[in-house]
Amino acid sequence: MPAQALHLRSVELFERPVALRLPFRFGAATVTQCPQAFVRLEADVGGHRVVGATAELMVPKWFDKSPELSHEQNFEQLRASLRLARDTYLSDTTPMTPHQLSQDAGTAAIARGVALGLPRLAAQFGPAELDKAVADAALRGAGLDWVVGLRAGVLGDPFTRELGLHAPTSISVRHTVGLADRLTASDAGADPNDGLPVTLEAAIAHYGLRFFKIKLSGNAEDDIERLVRVSAVLDAGVPDWRVTLDGNETFASVGALDVFWQKLTAEPRLFKLLQRTFVLEQPLPRNLALDDSIARLDIDVPVILDESDDHSEAFEEGIAQGYRGISTKSCKGLYGSLAHALRVARDPQTLVLSAEDLTCQPGLAVQQDTLLAASLGVIHVERNGHHYVDGFGAAPEAEARAFADAHPSLYDASDNTVRLSVRDGRLDLTHLYVGGFASATLPRWENLTPIR
Secondary structure, three states, rough: OOOOOEEEEEEEEEEEEEEEEEEEEOOOOOEEEEEEEEEEEEEEOEEEEEEEEEEEEEOOOOOOOOOOOHHHHHHHHHHEEEEEHHHHHOOOOOOOOOHHHHHHHHHHHHHHHOOOOHHHHHHHHHHHHHHHHHHHHHHHHHHHHHHHHHOOOOOOOOOOOOOOOOOOOOOEEEEOOOOOOOOOOOOOOOOOOOOOOHHHHHHHHHHHHOEEEEEEEOOOOHHHHHHHHHHHHHHOOOOOEEEEEEEOOOOHHHHHHHHHHHHHHHHHHEEEEEEEEEEEEEEEHHHHHHOOOOOOOOOOOOOOOOOOOOOOOHHHHHHHOOOOOEEEEEHHHHHHHHHHHHHOOOOOOOEEEEOOOOOOOOOOOHHHHHHHHOOOOOOOEEEHHHOOOOOOOOHHHHHHHHHHHHHOOOOOOOOOEEEEEOOEEEEOOOOHOOOOOOOOOOOHHOOOEEEE
């Protein structure tokens, strides 16, 4: 099948408030609420008018961690990025393949955002969302699911001709342990009394978890003591656990990272944890991570990039500085994820691809990001939205039920509330292989607030 050339007719932007049932703390930020962005577009594909859609949480203090900015200012940065992307993608009326549109309009939108003062990671957000919605429209127009459509060349991208895509029926959940998360019932902290697990030990018992992601604060003493406590909980509740460690840019320099890792490896209570650690994610700030080599450090797990992934050359620059992997995240751009997966596939003995999220919410966001990660061959993906937000949150019941009916393997609707179904630590992806990008239904647009 030739690549699907399409002509965008309209792009609408919406948002919906999301309230967290538990505070989520990473780095210096604590999040209790934030909006979720939605994109709905119409395009002419193959002589037919089709709809494409996507969604993504607008998380504060990740795209731009400037301490002087408020959460609301962070949200407005991402709204601005979406508006720039909408206007830029609509400005060219020439029919293009989804990948061509991303390369032309997406690149121009990022440049416009940076020129207006947005950090590149924030400037990428709008084009990343438009690209997902455009891919959805192209796949719907072709009547093919994500994996079959990419294999057929529907998006016109150069990666999938060489990249062997996967189509697994399930994937393991990697549960995030935030810095404010309670580990055991004896810990003081929030409890919404909603029947869902609050502590780490309760989440393990409830979901059957095996994989975990542990947030670091950058303070060696605090981090080591918390890791000791986390390790004890995992030992008590999980027979064969594995972890990743997330620095979230909290180590001020290569020297500070070196000191931390030396203290970590010298702590006998953490021997097992270090033996069971897959990767250390983005310990250094993005403004210096690619400027100073970490190859000389005696860190015996792969150190990977995440927040530094704000330009196409970032992975190669990181490899040259001693990094051994990178994260896939649909909020950074699906074509970047495909390119990273192909680079890892060319050197699988050295490089790793990790799959992360920004608390992807049920519906379009969690479905598209999860299938993207699974198709790239990762075996566990950070999925923590179900822990921090109860089900579909503020979405109307009819919308939640529609998603549960369309994707019954992914959701549990047995308790009068539609929630992500995590069984034995896994998500069942069987019903995500539908025409379009991982969704057979759409949000209730009339229930959303337009982003003007």
